[in-house]
Amino acid sequence: MNEYKKIPLSYNSLEPIIDDKTLNLHYGVHYQNYTDKLNKLLKENNYDYKNSAIYLAQNIDIIPIKDRDEILYNLGGYLNHSLYFYNLTDKKKEMPSELIKLINKNFGSVNKFKEEFITMAKEVKGSGYTFLVIDKNNNLKIINTSNQDTPYYYGFIPIMTIDVWEHSYYLKYTYDRSKYLDNIFNIIDFEKVYNLYLDNTK
Numbered sequence: 001m002n003e004y005k006k007i008p009l010s011y012n013s014l015e016p017i018i019d020d021k022t023l024n025l026h027y028g029v030h031y032q033n034y035t036d037k038l039n040k041l042l043k044e045n046n047y048d049y050k051n052s053a054i055y056l057a058q059n060i061d062i063i064p065i066k067d068r069d070e071i072l073y074n075l076g077g078y079l080n081h082s083l084y085f086y087n088l089t090d091k092k093k094e095m096p097s098e099l100i101k102l103i104n105k106n107f108g109s110v111n112k113f114k115e116e117f118i119t120m121a122k123e124v125k126g127s128g129y130t131f132l133v134i135d136k137n138n139n140l141k142i143i144n145t146s147n148q149d150t151p152y153y154y155g156f157i158p159i160m161t162i163d164v165w166e167h168s169y170y171l172k173y174t175y176d177r178s179k180y181l182d183n184i185f186n187i188i189d190f191e192k193v194y195n196l197y198l199d200n201t202k
């Protein structure tokens, strides 16, 4: 590996939930910029790319402290967008029954989970994200992060996220973050979410 790359998309369009213009700008410009900036900063540090970007996020002390701040920001931007675009789908899929059991155990019911997730996402101040994460005891939690902080920096493993930076919705929804949140829940691929849970709790 000689640099970190954007994840490929398994869809061309998420209309009508996410309009094509937003998808293209978000994936093609914003996510690209974080990826390019991260690689530029790492190359200036003679970084060896031996490990994954997730490993780097969990071991950021290998970067000299003077360069850490900017690398943390762009690494977060890279990882958060990678998960966001990975989570979305143009094919309607049912939530796996094993994930439903887990959600019931952690949140009471799927409806309560959705309600809690959306309530948290509405509360993100300024720019940030809401995540479903695995904690150290393999429990599921919903957390918010600001700007481009990623849950890895706080010892959590994210398995689902919704980007609530305005750039992810304002072209279509203007100020209506609530409507964006209600709609985007319908295009989350919960099979992928569950597979990430399994991969990270072995």
Ligand SMILES: [Fe+2]
Pocket (backbone or CB within 6 Å): 026, 030, 081, 163, 165, 167, 168
């Ligand atoms: Fe974004």
